[in-house]
Amino acid sequence: MPVARSARGPYAKTAKLRARAIDAGIELFGTTGYYGATLTDVADRLGMSLTGLQHHFPDKGSLLVAVLEERDRRAAAAVPGGSQVDAVESLLGMLRESQKNPGLMELQCVLSAEATSVEHPAHDYFRHRYAVLRSQGAAAFRQLADRGELAVPIEPESLTSMLIALVDGLQLQWLLDHDSVDIEAEVRTFLRTFIPTLH
Amino acid sequence: MPVARSARGPYAKTAKLRARAIDAGIELFGTTGYYGATLTDVADRLGMSLTGLQHHFPDKGSLLVAVLEERDRRAAAAVPGGSQVDAVESLLGMLRESQKNPGLMELQCVLSAEATSVEHPAHDYFRHRYAVLRSQGAAAFRQLADRGELAVPIEPESLTSMLIALVDGLQLQWLLDHDSVDIEAEVRTFLRTFIPTLH
Numbered sequence: 332m333p334v335a336r337s338a339r340g341p342y343a344k345t346a347k348l349r350a351r352a353i354d355a356g357i358e359l360f361g362t363t364g365y366y367g368a369t370l371t372d373v374a375d376r377l378g379m380s381l382t383g384l385q386h387h388f389p390d391k392g393s394l395l396v397a398v399l400e401e402r403d404r405r406a407a408a409a410v411p412g413g414s415q416v417d418a419v420e421s422l423l424g425m426l427r428e429s430q431k432n433p434g435l436m437e438l439q440c441v442l443s444a445e446a447t448s449v450e451h452p453a454h455d456y457f458r459h460r461y462a463v464l465r466s467q468g469a470a471a472f473r474q475l476a477d478r479g480e481l482a483v484p485i486e487p488e489s490l491t492s493m494l495i496a497l498v499d500g501l502q503l504q505w506l507l508d509h510d511s512v513d514i515e516a517e518v519r520t521f522l523r524t525f526i527p528t529l530h
Numbered sequence: 531m532p533v534a535r536s537a538r539g540p541y542a543k544t545a546k547l548r549a550r551a552i553d554a555g556i557e558l559f560g561t562t563g564y565y566g567a568t569l570t571d572v573a574d575r576l577g578m579s580l581t582g583l584q585h586h587f588p589d590k591g592s593l594l595v596a597v598l599e600e601r602d603r604r605a606a607a608a609v610p611g612g613s614q615v616d617a618v619e620s621l622l623g624m625l626r627e628s629q630k631n632p633g634l635m636e637l638q639c640v641l642s643a644e645a646t647s648v649e650h651p652a653h654d655y656f657r658h659r660y661a662v663l664r665s666q667g668a669a670a671f672r673q674l675a676d677r678g679e680l681a682v683p684i685e686p687e688s689l690t691s692m693l694i695a696l697v698d699g700l701q702l703q704w705l706l707d708h709d710s711v712d713i714e715a716e717v718r719t720f721l722r723t724f725i726p727t728l729h
Contacts, residue, residue, distance in 0.1 A: 500695025517688060
């Protein structure tokens with residue numbers, strides 16, 4: 332939890348409760364989806380009254396916003412840096428890490444699927460998130476293409492959409508059955524096919 | 531609707547109502563998920579009372595079973611036949627067709643994500659479905675491998691998991707934003723990379 336141990340008083344108490352509610356939101360939205368979960372479920376899980384929870388999160392939408400912000404914060408903390416090949420190793424490392432604590436993976440899987448409906452409160456969030464991912468990935472692959480390091484003539488945009496799709500789809504298969512696929516090995520095989528300079 | 535026009539009487543009426551309820555279930559489960567939808571929502575959509583609907587589907591679980599059976603029926607009706615290359619063309623044709631009527635694509639996307647939780651009533655259904663898909667795909671790719679038609683040394687099981695993941699992930703991106711990806715083109719690019727004999 333991002334709450335300093337030395338913090339005291341009402342502020343620390345509020346921050347701690349918000350953090351616990353967000354954790355419960357990650358778990359519930361990742362299990363039954365945004366539509367399937369209620370604020371009462373979250374309050375029950377925290378052992379507090381709905382009215383007490385609504386003091387911090389007046390409705391389910393405000394908890395969803397906080398959950399997505401926390402998701403972004405944790406994802407940003409694990410962002411890869413360095414050269415393109417390092418970026419690939421960092422991506423593989425992130426995939427490995429996410430399997431140790433699949434809560435965020437479930438959240439991503441369930442909420443992004445639900446959010447395909449235009450009425451979903453996180454629809455614009457996920458549309459934007461995927462547009463940014465595609466743009467960042469395409470820039471990285473374009474650098475490799477310009478250096479002649481792509482084995483197959485392929486548009487960087489196309490390769491990026493395929494990589495993002497592959498990761499999402501493999502995570503779905505793994506969440507359904509942990510023994511069914513080796514996410515990291517498959518992503519490495521895919522990338523090696525297109526980038527032979529990869530170890 | 532699979533109801534013969536000449537059918538009359540109470541049986542025909544029941545079959546027609548069941549078919550309408552299943553269509554409503556496909557749409558609702560595909561939008562708000564199984565957890566987010568209620569039998570009352572389905573009854574409202576059909577303009578009938580909850581009690582009336584419960585005469586045909588006593589609970590949400592029984593409607594889910596009927597929805598998944600209908601999903602399988604429609605998927606089986608579009609199953610590819612013929613040689614491996616024909617099978618690839620048939621897969622691409624199916625992907626093209628499913629974009630014209632994305633209801634079943636949304637259902638697959640939302641329910642499979644929700645069903646990653648072991649408590650979900652369709653968890654075993656989706657685990658089994660993916661195991662069968664992987665096994666059928668691997669058998670087809672193994673034939674190509676035995677004939678030396680795979681460009682890259684890759685396990686047929688691995689290639690199958692990747693192809694299934696790619697299709698699921700591209701459909702998610704397309705459902706979020708129809709202009710973002712060309713599902714058929716990306717899948718064709720992926721397959722051509724591994725099977726150079728493909729046109």
